[in-house]
Amino acid sequence: MENAIDHLDNAIGENLRNQRLAQGLTLDALAEASGVSRAMISRIERGETSPTAQLLARLCAALGTSLSIFFAHAEKPASPFLARSEQPVWRDPDTGYVRRAVSPPGTGSNVDLIEVEFPPGARVVFAPQTANAGITQHMWLFEGEMEMKVGEAEYRLRPGDCLFMPLMAGITFHNPGQAPARYAIVLERRSGF
Numbered sequence: 248m249e250n251a252i253d254h255l256d257n258a259i260g261e262n263l264r265n266q267r268l269a270q271g272l273t274l275d276a277l278a279e280a281s282g283v284s285r286a287m288i289s290r291i292e293r294g295e296t297s298p299t300a301q302l303l304a305r306l307c308a309a310l311g312t313s314l315s316i317f318f319a320h321a322e323k324p325a326s327p328f329l330a331r332s333e334q335p336v337w338r339d340p341d342t343g344y345v346r347r348a349v350s351p352p353g354t355g356s357n358v359d360l361i362e363v364e365f366p367p368g369a370r371v372v373f374a375p376q377t378a379n380a381g382i383t384q385h386m387w388l389f390e391g392e393m394e395m396k397v398g399e400a401e402y403r404l405r406p407g408d409c410l411f412m413p414l415m416a417g418i419t420f421h422n423p424g425q426a427p428a429r430y431a432i433v434l435e436r437r438s439g440f
Contacts, residue, residue, distance in 0.1 A: 257294040259303075259337070262317065264292040266310050281309035299341035300371050308376040313414060318348055325353030342369040344420075349431075361432040365393065370421040379414035381437040386410045391428030394421040404430075 267277050267288075278285040283305055290296045291306075298306065300314070307317045318335070329351040337346045342365075349360040386395070388404045395402045396419040397412045404410060412418060414434075422428045 256297045256337070258335070259298070259318075260292045260294040263288070263306060266312070266317070267292075270310065272310075277306070277309055281305045283309075297338070297340045300339045300344070301341070301373065304373050304376065308374075313376065313379045313382055318346075325355075326351050327354060339371070342366060342371055344369055344371065357436045359432075359434040361434065363428075363430050363432060365391070365420065365422045365428040365430070367391075367422050367425050367427060370419065372419045373417060375415060375417040377415065382414040383435050384412055384414060385433040386412070386430055387433070388428065388430045390430075391422060391426050392424045393428050393430065394423050395419065396421075 267274075272280070274285045274288055277283075277288055281288075283302055287296070287298075287302070288306070291298050303317070304314055307314055310317075318337070329349070335348045338344070339346070344366060345364045347362040349362050350356065350358070386393075386404070387409045388406055390406055392406075393404045395404060395410055395412075396417075397410070398416040402410055
């Protein structure tokens with residue numbers, strides 16, 4: 248799995264650079280818009296470091312995109328089939344949560360399936376992002392437990408529970424348990440997004 252993670256880190260860097268250049272942004276301009284240092288952006292683009300989920304969310308917001316759309320651009324070419332062994336896997340270096348892109352990319356579908364393993368005690372906070380307008384997600388918990396805060400509403404999920412949420416809201420993911428939580432995220436973009 249480590250090789251898959253290293254490969255996706257390189258793809259993330261290349262994708263970040265391509266999206267930045269496509270928008271005519273310099274490293275300095277993206278740094279100013281995102282609040283992420285120029286040096287850090289440069290290291291990510293060169294594949295020397297893996298960005299945390301929160302840092303990558305800030306970069307995506309500055310680029311006017313979402314994490315899901317960003318990862319879709321970093322993945323393989325279109326095909327209706329994607330074997331588990333070829334599904335891109337990314338580990339958040341800050342919390343250790345593992346994100347596996349299950350959906351075959353580039354199919355034109357407005358739905359993305361993501362498998363996540365979230366370590367015990369880990370917490371990730373995503374600030375509200377206007378780039379996520381029109382994107383919703385279902386979180387379906389298989390194992391463990393999760394505490395979720397969506398805007399001001401708080402939820403505690405146990406195996407089998409499902410939570411629907413708009414991505415434009417600020418969202419906090421927290422695993423209060425002693426074991427990893429495993430869940431599926433089903434993201435849906437409205438047409439035109």
